[in-house]
Every structure is written in C-alpha cells, then in structure tokens.
Amino acid sequence: MPNLLVCYKWTLDEQDIKINPADLSLDSSRAKGKISDFDRMALEEAAQIVEKQGGAVDALSYGTPAVKQSLKDVLSRGPNKVYYIADASAEIADGAVTAKVLAAAARKLGGYDLILVGEGSSDAFNQQTGPRLAALLGLPCVSFVAKMTLEGNTLTATRKLADCTEQVTVTTPAVVQVLSEINKPRIPSMKQVLGASKKPSGEIKLADLGLSPQELAPKAVRKSVKGFVMSRKNVIYKESNAEANVQKLVASLAAEGLR
Amino acid sequence: MAGVFVFSEDLALARQLLTPALELKASLGEPLVALTTSEAGAKELAALGADRAIWLKTEAAPEQLALALADLLGKEQASVVLVGGTLRGKHVASQVAARLDAAMATDAKTLKIADGKLEITRVLYAGLAVAEEVLVLPAVATVPARTFLPPSAVAQAGAVETVELAGDARVTITAVTATGNEGVDISAASMLVSIGRGFRKQDDVKLAADLAGAIKAELACTRGIAEDEHWLPIERYIGISGQTVKPELYLAVGLSGQVQHMVGCRESKLIVAVNNDERAPIFEAADYGIVGDLYQVLPLLTAALKN
Amino acid sequence: MSDDKFDVIVVGGGPAGCACAYTLAKQGKSVLLLERGNSAGSKNVSGGRLYTYALELVEPGMYQRAPLQRKIVREQIMMLGEGSAMTLDYVDYGFGEEVPQSYSVVRASLDEWFAAEVEAQGAMVGAGILVDGLVEKGGKIVGIRAGEEEMYADVVVAADGVNSLLGQKAGLFPDVKQHAVGIGVKETIELPDEVISQRFALKAGEGAARVALGCTEGISGGAFLYTNQGSISLGIVFNPEQAAKHGRQIQDIFQDFKTHPAILALIEGGTSVEYGAHLVPEMGFHGIPQRLHREGMLVVGDAAQFGINTGLIIRGMDLAIVSGLAAARAILASSSPAEAGPLYMRQLEELLLLPNMKVYANFHNIFAMPRVFQQYPQLANQALQFLFRVDGKVPEPMAKGLLRILKSNVSFGQLAADGWKAYRSL
Numbered sequence: 001m002p003n004l005l006v007c008y009k010w011t012l013d014e015q016d017i018k019i020n021p022a023d024l025s026l027d028s029s030r031a032k033g034k035i036s037d038f039d040r041m042a043l044e045e046a047a048q049i050v051e052k053q054g055g056a057v058d059a060l061s062y063g064t065p066a067v068k069q070s071l072k073d074v075l076s077r078g079p080n081k082v083y084y085i086a087d088a089s090a091e092i093a094d095g096a097v098t099a100k101v102l103a104a105a106a107r108k109l110g111g112y113d114l115i116l117v118g119e120g121s122s123d124a125f126n127q128q129t130g131p132r133l134a135a136l137l138g139l140p141c142v143s144f145v146a147k148m149t150l151e152g153n154t155l156t157a158t159r160k161l162a163d164c165t166e167q168v169t170v171t172t173p174a175v176v177q178v179l180s181e182i183n184k185p186r187i188p189s190m191k192q193v194l195g196a197s198k199k200p201s202g203e204i205k206l207a208d209l210g211l212s213p214q215e216l217a218p219k220a221v222r223k224s225v226k227g228f229v230m231s232r233k234n235v236i237y238k239e240s241n242a243e244a245n246v247q248k249l250v251a252s253l254a255a256e257g258l259r
Numbered sequence: 260m261a262g263v264f265v266f267s268e269d270l271a272l273a274r275q276l277l278t279p280a281l282e283l284k285a286s287l288g289e290p291l292v293a294l295t296t297s298e299a300g301a302k303e304l305a306a307l308g309a310d311r312a313i314w315l316k317t318e319a320a321p322e323q324l325a326l327a328l329a330d331l332l333g334k335e336q337a338s339v340v341l342v343g344g345t346l347r348g349k350h351v352a353s354q355v356a357a358r359l360d361a362a363m364a365t366d367a368k369t370l371k372i373a374d375g376k377l378e379i380t381r382v383l384y385a386g387l388a389v390a391e392e393v394l395v396l397p398a399v400a401t402v403p404a405r406t407f408l409p410p411s412a413v414a415q416a417g418a419v420e421t422v423e424l425a426g427d428a429r430v431t432i433t434a435v436t437a438t439g440n441e442g443v444d445i446s447a448a449s450m451l452v453s454i455g456r457g458f459r460k461q462d463d464v465k466l467a468a469d470l471a472g473a474i475k476a477e478l479a480c481t482r483g484i485a486e487d488e489h490w491l492p493i494e495r496y497i498g499i500s501g502q503t504v505k506p507e508l509y510l511a512v513g514l515s516g517q518v519q520h521m522v523g524c525r526e527s528k529l530i531v532a533v534n535n536d537e538r539a540p541i542f543e544a545a546d547y548g549i550v551g552d553l554y555q556v557l558p559l560l561t562a563a564l565k566n
Numbered sequence: 567m568s569d570d571k572f573d574v575i576v577v578g579g580g581p582a583g584c585a586c587a588y589t590l591a592k593q594g595k596s597v598l599l600l601e602r603g604n605s606a607g608s609k610n611v612s613g614g615r616l617y618t619y620a621l622e623l624v625e626p627g628m629y630q631r632a633p634l635q636r637k638i639v640r641e642q643i644m645m646l647g648e649g650s651a652m653t654l655d656y657v658d659y660g661f662g663e664e665v666p667q668s669y670s671v672v673r674a675s676l677d678e679w680f681a682a683e684v685e686a687q688g689a690m691v692g693a694g695i696l697v698d699g700l701v702e703k704g705g706k707i708v709g710i711r712a713g714e715e716e717m718y719a720d721v722v723v724a725a726d727g728v729n730s731l732l733g734q735k736a737g738l739f740p741d742v743k744q745h746a747v748g749i750g751v752k753e754t755i756e757l758p759d760e761v762i763s764q765r766f767a768l769k770a771g772e773g774a775a776r777v778a779l780g781c782t783e784g785i786s787g788g789a790f791l792y793t794n795q796g797s798i799s800l801g802i803v804f805n806p807e808q809a810a811k812h813g814r815q816i817q818d819i820f821q822d823f824k825t826h827p828a829i830l831a832l833i834e835g836g837t838s839v840e841y842g843a844h845l846v847p848e849m850g851f852h853g854i855p856q857r858l859h860r861e862g863m864l865v866v867g868d869a870a871q872f873g874i875n876t877g878l879i880i881r882g883m884d885l886a887i888v889s890g891l892a893a894a895r896a897i898l899a900s901s902s903p904a905e906a907g908p909l910y911m912r913q914l915e916e917l918l919l920l921p922n923m924k925v926y927a928n929f930h931n932i933f934a935m936p937r938v939f940q941q942y943p944q945l946a947n948q949a950l951q952f953l954f955r956v957d958g959k960v961p962e963p964m965a966k967g968l969l970r971i972l973k974s975n976v977s978f979g980q981l982a983a984d985g986w987k988a989y990r991s992l
C-alpha cells in the first residue's frame with residue numbers, strides 16, 4: 001500500500017492584503033494564513049488514493065513559525081500525520097532553498113512512493129518546487145497532471161499542456177505536480193475537523209537536516225515589492241434606466257475613438 | 260562563466276527570448292547561445308543574433324531533456340539561462356536550476372544585469388504586487404510568451420552546431436493528443452468581450468457572442484467558464500494561469516474582476532465592465548462601466564453598437 | 567467519554583457561545599464549541615461597543631487580556647439635518663477609570679481571541695462547521711447534526727445568533743418575525759490612529775461612541791459610529807419593514823449618511839476595509855421568546871433575542887456574554903439535563919439580565935413614532951439655524967420664529983401624543 005507525502009505551503013490570504021496608496025507598500029497586517037490554494041488539490045488527490053487503495057498520507061510544510069497554524073486545517077483534509085519545519089528562514093527562502101529543505105526532510109522521513117505538490121504556490125507561483133525537488137531527490141517528475149491513477153508501483157497520469165495532453169507512465173517513487181483541475185477538494189466534515197486535533201504532528205528542526213549555511217542562503221533575493229495599482233477612468237453609469245446607461249457608454253466609446 | 264543561453268521548444272518564443280538575451284549579452288560581454296530542438300530553428304536563431312545556435316538533436320520530449328540539458332549548460336558554464344515560459348519550459352527550467360544549484364525566477368517580465376547579478380521583475384500574489392528580485396549568477400529565468408518582440412535579423416548569422424542529447428526515459432510518454440485548439444489566437448484580437456460566472460447557462464453565451472459579432476471582437480472568459488463549465492475552450496481564458504492580452508478594448512461582462520483574472524488583461528488600452536454588483540472589483544479596474552443586469556444590458560448594447 | 571459525546575455542545579462562536587463554553591471548560595466539563603465561520607469572528611460584522619462588566623463577570627481581569635480598541639470616554643448624540651448637524655458631546659473621564667465602563671471592539675479579533683481562550687481551557691473548538699439540525703430522542707435533545715454527521719451531548723447550547731436555526735428546529739420559536747428585528751449595515755473605515763484622535767478630540771487609547779438620528783429618511787432607525795484603533799466603525803440600523811415600503815435601497819441611504827458633510831468630515835480620506843449587513847433583535851423585553859429551553863437545550867444571546875436599544879445605547883454583546891455565563895452556571899449547578907432550563911432562567915434573573923431588559927421594556931414604542939427619525943432631528947437643526955443665523959436682515963422675533971419652525975414640523979397634537987407615549991415608555 002502506497003505511502004504518500006504531500007508538500008503544502010502556508011501562505012497569506014491575498015484577498016486581505018491591502019495596498020498602501022501612499023507608497024504602494026503591501027499591508028498584510030489583516031491577512032490570515034491559508035493552505036496555498038492548489039495544495040488543497042494535492043491533499044485531496046492523496047486522500048482519494050488512500051481511500052481507494054489503502055496506504056498512508058503524510059503532509060510536509062516548511063514555513064515561518066506561523067506554519068503551526070496550519071496543522072489542524074491540513075490534518076482535517078486527510079493526512080495521517082503532518083511534519084513541519086518552522087523556521088524564520090522561510091520568510092526569505094527562494095525556490096532553491098525551499099526545494100533543498102523539503103528534499104532533505106523527505107529524505108530524512110524516507111520511504112515515500114509518491115510526493116505530491118501543487119501546481120504553484122498562491123503567493124509566489126514559482127511553479128518550481130516540484131521539478132526541483134525531483135531533481136534533488138533523483139526521482140522522476142511528472143508535472144502538470146490533470147488526472148492520475150496509481151496501480152502497484154506504476155503511476156499513470158494525464159498531463160495537460162498548452163496544445164496537447166500527454167499520457168505518461170512512471171515507476172514509483174516519483175514526484176507529481178498536480179494541476180488545480182485534478183479534483184474538487186472537499187470541505188472537511190465535522191468529524192474530520194474534530195478528528196484533526198487528535199492526529200499527530202511532528203516538528204523537524206531545520207538544524208537537523210544537515211544543510212550548510214550556504215545551502216540555506218537564498219540565491220534569489222527580493223529587492224522590493226510594490227502593490228500594483230491600475231489607474232483607470234472609473235466612469236460608471238448606474239442609473240436605473242439601462243437604456244440611458246447604454247447610450248452614455250456608447251457615447252463614451254465613441255469619444256475614445258472606438259466607434 | 261560564460262554565455263547567455265536561451266532555450267525554448269517553441270520557436271516563436273525562442274525568437275522572442277533573443278531580445279532580452281541580446282541586452283544581457285551586451286551587459287555581460289558574453290556570447291549569446293540559442294538552444295532549440297529543430298535544425299531549421301537553430302538556423303533561424305543564428306540569423307537573429309545568436310552567436311552560436313545549438314540544435315539539440317533528440318527524439319525526446321523537452322522535459323526528458325532537462326537533466327542532460329543542465330549538464331550541457333554546466334559544461335558551458337552558462338551565466339544566464341532564459342527559458343521560454345511554457346509549461347514544458349517551466350519544468351525544464353526548474354530542473355536545470357536544481358541541477359546547477361542556480362537561482363531561478365519564473366515568469367520574469369523585465370530582465371537586466373546590475374552589479375554582476377540578474378535583476379528581474381515578476382508578479383506576486385497572482386498580480387496584486389510586482390516584485391524586483393536579484394539573482395546571483397548562474398541564474399535561470401523563464402519568460403512568458405509575448406513579453407518581448409523578436410529582434411530583427413543580423414548581417415552575420417552565428418554558427419550552427421549539433422548536439423545529440425539522450426532523453427531521460429523514466430517517464431514514458433504513451434500517447435499525445437492534440438487539444439481542440441480552434442486556432443484562434445485571442446492575444447492578437449484588438450477587441451475582446453470577456454464573460455464570467457454572471458452568465459447563468461451555456462445558451463446565454465450567445466448574448467456575448469452577438470455583442471462580439473456586432474463589434475468584431477473575439478470572445479474570452481474567466482477560468483471558471485473554461486475550466487469548470489467548459490463553455491469556451493481553455494485557450495480563451497484570461498488570467499494568471501491563462502492568457503495575457505492587451506487589446507484596445509476589453510469588455511468584461513458578468514465577471515467580478517479578481518486579481519487572478521485581471522492580471523491577464525490589465526494592460527488593455529480600455530477596460531469596460533458590465534456587472535450588476537456595484538461593489539464588484541471590476542469597476543475599480545474599469546475605464547467605463549454599467550451597473551446593471553447583463554441580460555438587460557447586453558441586448559441593448561449590441562443593438563446600439565450594431566449601427 | 568467516547569469520541570462523539572460531550573457534556574455540552576455549544577453552537578455559535580460569538581460572545582454568547584464563547585462565554586458559555588469558556589466557563590464550562592474551565593470547570594472541567596467536556597465542551598465542544600462549533601462555529602460555521604472558518605474561524606470564530608470571520609462571519610461577524612465589524613465593530614461595536616462592549617460594556618466591560620460582562621467580561622468581568624465571566625472572570626475578573628479577563629478584559630485586560632481581550633483585544634479591546636479604545637475605552638469610551640466621549641458619548642455623543644447627533645441630530646442630522648440637511649447639510650447641518652447638532653451634536654451633543656458628553657465627556658466623562660470617570661468612564662475610563664479603573665475598570666473602564668466600555669470599550670470599542672472589532673468583532674473579528676474579539677471573537678477569535680475569545681475562541682482561543684475557550685480552547686486554552688481545554689474545550690474542543692471546531693471552526694468551519696455548519697450545524698444544520700438537532701438530534702432528538704424521547705422528546706429530549708441529545709445532540710446536533712452537521713451534514714450527515716451527528717455529535718451527542720447532555721446539553722446543547724444554542725448561541726447561533728439572531729436568526730437562530732436551532733431555536734426554530736427545537737420548536738421553541740417560529741421564524742424571527744420581520745418586525746422583531748432590525749437590519750444593520752456596517753462598514754469599517756481605516757484611518758491613521760492620530761487622525762481619529764484628532765477628529766474626535768481624544769487622547770491615545772480613549773474613544774468616542776456616537777449615535778445619530780435624522781439620517782434614515784424617516785424610517786425607524788438610527789446610526790452609530792465608534793472609534794477603534796486605526797479605524798472607525800459606522801453603520802445604520804433600520805426597521806426592515808419600513809425600509810422595504812420606503813422603496814430606497816438601504817445601501818443608498820447608508821451612502822447618503824456617509825456623505826453627509828458632518829459625517830464625511832470624520833471619515834474623509836479613510837479606506838473602507840469591510841462592509842456587511844446583519845440583523846439585530848429590536849423588540850427588547852417583549853421580543854424574548856416564551857421559552858428559552860427544552861430538555862437538553864438552552865438558548866442564549868441574540869438567539870434568545872436579548873438586546874437593548876434605547877436609541878442612545880445599543881447592548882447586545884454584554885447581554886450575550888451574561889446569558890452565556892448564566893447557561894454555563896445553570897449547567898454546572900444541575901444534576902440532570904432537565905434541571906438546567908429552570909436554573910438557567912433563574913440565573914438570568916440573578917445576573918440581572920432580565921431585570922435590565924424589563925427596565926427598557928417599552929422602549930421600542932418610541933421607535934414606533936416616525937417623527938423621532940425625521941421631524942424632531944430636523945426641528946432641532948432648524949431651531950439652531952434660526953438662533954445662530956445673522957445675515958443683516960431683521961430677524962423674526964425669537965418666540966415667533968421658533969414656534970413657526972416647530973409648527974412646520976409637527977402639530978401640537980402630535981407633539982403631545984409623542985410626549986405622552988415617550989413618557990409612558992420610559
């Protein structure tokens with residue numbers, strides 16, 4: 001029976017991030033954490049696999065100490081156990097560091113048939129971690145998977161690319177990067193939510209992963225982050241009379257030289 | 260270290276990559292090397308300013324080349340590797356970066372060299388913010404399609420070489436099916452009528468199609484319309500995970516204007532919104548808008564624009 | 567204890583549910599608190615004013631841990647006219663001493679904090695769970711249902727807010743009637759803290775609470791405004807029936823209120839960060855359902871329609887907390903679920919909740935007088951305008967002018983009737 005590992009990221013909910021109009025800085029003081037959107041599909045896919053054929057799912061996340069807030073939530077979505085590396089370094093970790101930390105942790109935990117990651121994290125959307133992780137672990141990588149089945153140690157997957165779909169097979173162990181369309185994650189039921197508080201979690205200390213300071217130094221460093229603001233005319237016609245609105249709009253389009 | 264390298268399995272995109280690569284080459288004073296998977300492609304890239312163009316002779320799919328390509332780039336001591344930002348390209352780039360233990364930026368919009376490092380800009384939080392990132396060399400960056408125009412031909416074409424690469428066969432491709440791409444390139448349309456979940460059923464899409472017909476626009480949509488409802492083909496959806504467009508007119512109907520969508524159309528010249536919820540974020544992103552029921556507004560608008 | 571049986575299940579993570587669950591868990595009961603929002607507070611509309619005594623009843627000193635905003639020392643009443651306003655400003659630094667009388671609060675953070683306190687006492691807190699039914703056995707309530715799943719308890723406490731589904735499912739009361747509830751719209755506007763202090767003449771940490779009349783176009787209702795840390799909460803509470811007859815959208819009336827020059831000056835330059843609508847119990851004492859318990863179930867807080875609205879003070883959260891505490895005490899004191907109900911009613915008396923509500927029992931009659939919301943505020947403004955106006959012309963004699971203004975707004979008969987009605991209601 002398969003042993004699965006799902007990597008998930010605990011990110012800020014971008015809907016609550018505000019742009020400070022004065023200097024375009026981001027104000028995330030009101031933003032709560034969430035499981036990165038597409039990682040829910042990775043978690044769901046793993047849950048469905050073990051529901052069908054048995055086995056076990058672990059979850060793994062590398063984040064700042066805030067990652068601890070995610071444990072209950074993630075456990076309510078299926079995994080038997082969650083491992084986390086809570087370290088301030090995650091704040092500035094780039095794709096290189098993240099993949100090294102996850103690879104070292106996955107190696108330490110050992111024995112997984114499949115490692116699942118999401119299509120891309122909802123904050124950085126690097127879309128790097130999965131393929132990088134596979135390269136570091138020396139495992140084959142199946143990216144952009146829209147559908148998959150696991151039979152014994154053969155994984156059959158449908159990859160969805162820009163102009164075609166590909167059927168591929170691979171012998172496990174392997175890393176799979178799932179597309180968001182692969183499933184519709186369930187909303188955890190009451191018993192799943194309550195059961196989550198009884199499931200185990202394990203902290204992995206960054207120091208125990210045997211990574212050198214050089215390996216933990218990000219190679220891509222953020223120099224600045226600025227909110228994107230659109231300056232648009234914002235002329236909105238909102239009379240109750242639809243015809244009048246349409247007329248005004250058509251006149252505006254004409255004035256813009258579009259008619 | 261030496262060399263600015265570009266790679267894309269998509270020739271059109273490979274051509275576009277040459278434009279930023281030529282600038283990086285000038286800053287770094289290193290040769291520009293183009294890698295591609297067809298012989299004709301290699302010749303063409305050599306004619307467009309690559310000092311060397313390498314035809315990667317192989318039967319394998321691009322993803323299967325990732326590790327061998329990394330080894331080649333390692334041997335060449337590449338300083339910067341620009342990869343065409345297709346899905347395949349992102350897979351390749353990530354694995355190359357991992358193998359070379361290199362910095363990587365996905366979907367770089369601008370690129371330059373400063374203080375011996377690669378500086379790029381890219382969006383964060385699905386478009387809410389733009390970040391400047393500094394990458395130590397060697398660095399890998401993917402560049403989305405249509406970010407740059409291809410350069411014009413040079414007088415002296417570069418040399419064309421051939422390298423045979425063996426693909427990694429651990430992932431076996433058993434079948435490839437072309438998706439029902441209707442061949443429209445909505446990124447080329449000068450006007451788009453884009454629809455969202457405000458449309459209640461598939462039949463209603465006709466309202467938008469009529470409007471599009473009246474102003475000779477193409478239809479576009481939000482992700483849900485394409486991915487969940489399948490009312491329009493996926494190459495017509497706009498956004499962070501879909502297409503990026505910059506038409507003269509983007510007429511957004513019954514779509515809320517979430518950032519993940521808007522990032523794909525916010526460079527449009529004019530944005531016009533029709534939505535029945537005055538508080539919908541689309542109105543903040545619009546030049547003109549009508550607050551109203553699309554079922555009432557669209558027929559009127561179609562009729563008014565027809566003549 | 568088995569996995570799906572608790573001593574008490576509390577449904578609703580608002581102040582009522584949290585106060586109840588906290589008290590029970592602290593005394594060692596096994597408690598399950600269920601909240602439909604993804605976290606407690608996430609479904610709650612912005613801010614308000616909390617009278618501190620309620621938290622002190624739950625546990626002395628508790629308020630010091632709570633995420634409170636500003637202690638209220640300025641109480642203000644505003645009568646809006648068209649383009650004019652009369653404000654009565656009462657400042658009382660005594661309100662801020664020792665245990666300050668009241669604080670402005672932001673519900674999202676208050677509820678989240680309170681739920682965390684509940685969890686720290688050993689209760690199990692399940693967020694993101696919508697309770698949609700009760701489990702009954704032999705005429706007793708023995709548990710709750712969420713989707714396909716059931717959980718059991720000796721007592722279920724319904725703390726599920728004004729539109730209490732559980733109270734209806736238990737047959738304790740029919741659906742909330744339209745006239746019994748007001749509808750409130752609320753918005754939070756962010757502004758730098760110093761700007762707020764300046765605009766309201768406050769020192770750091772001090773706050774103002776303001777009620778406003780004359781902004782509802784004659785619909786029974788009024789507006790309120792609280793200063794928080796770095797934000798202002800403001801909103802209007804309406805009678806929904808009258809609003810529906812009136813024809814204008816509530817949002818539009820709210821918009822007009824916000825752009826009234828006297829209000830705009832207070833919120834100008836701020837950014838709206840939150841907006842929402844919610845119901846409020848409006849009938850006061852007479853709105854409380856006949857029965858607030860069944861064997862195995864108690865109803866607390868807004869679900870029990872506990873609320874006091876005098877036009878000058880809005881009280882709901884404190885009553886919610888007190889009633890949650892009353893329910894907890896009743897459960898702790900009872901030896902069987904059947905005893906809890908009567909004990910709960912007794913606790914509501916002992917903790918002075920019902921006596922408090924009785925005092926204001928007839929207040930809603932005042933709100934039935936339409937002139938309170940239009941003519942009287944207008945009258946006040948016109949009278950002041952008359953008194954303050956100097957334009958070089960010969961003014962009308964004072965008494966005559968004032969009488970004219972009075973008559974243009976109300977007849978003597980109306981005035982006498984309203985006065986009598988108001989007197990009776992007090």
Ligand SMILES: Cc1cc2nc3c(=O)[nH]c(=O)nc-3n(C[C@H](O)[C@H](O)[C@H](O)COP(=O)(O)OP(=O)(O)OC[C@H]3O[C@@H](n4cnc5c(N)ncnc54)[C@H](O)[C@@H]3O)c2cc1C
Nearest residue numbers: 455456457481482498499500513514515519520535536553
């Ligand atoms: C990581 C990530 C990536 C994503 N990538 C993309 C992407 O690439 N592209 C994309 O589009 N989305 C993307 N999304 C989804 C995106 O966040 C939004 O959910 C989506 O764009 C909303 O689609 P919509 O506007 O069609 O639907 P809704 O948000 O449901 O909006 C429907 C709108 O229609 C209006 N409406 C309803 N009825 C009527 C009527 N009768 N008349 C007029 N108006 C009406 C409503 O007021 C509403 O504003 C992504 C999400 C995530 C998390």
Ligand SMILES: Cc1cc2nc3c(=O)[nH]c(=O)nc-3n(C[C@H](O)[C@H](O)[C@H](O)COP(=O)(O)OP(=O)(O)OC[C@H]3O[C@@H](n4cnc5c(N)ncnc54)[C@H](O)[C@@H]3O)c2cc1C
Nearest residue numbers: 578580581582602614615697726727750867868882883886
């Ligand atoms: C506009 C407005 C202004 C107000 N201003 C003030 C003020 O200044 N001061 C004051 O003291 N009071 C004020 N109130 C009243 C106050 O908000 C309420 O009296 C108080 O919130 C009641 O607390 P409660 O715990 O009973 O209910 P609520 O706070 O409504 O909490 C109920 C909780 O139960 C949850 N819930 C509901 N149904 C279910 C279910 N089926 N399953 C799971 N969970 C469920 C809800 O999500 C919610 O979190 C105001 C109210 C409004 C609308």
Ligand SMILES: Nc1ncnc2c1ncn2[C@@H]1O[C@H](COP(=O)(O)O)[C@@H](O)[C@H]1O
Nearest residue numbers: 007008062117118120121126127128129
């Ligand atoms: N810090 C992290 N911890 C665990 N998993 C991660 C982390 N960052 C990224 N991932 C996984 O890698 C996927 C792609 O992330 P990214 O490369 O950042 O776009 C995510 O969907 C996650 O599954």
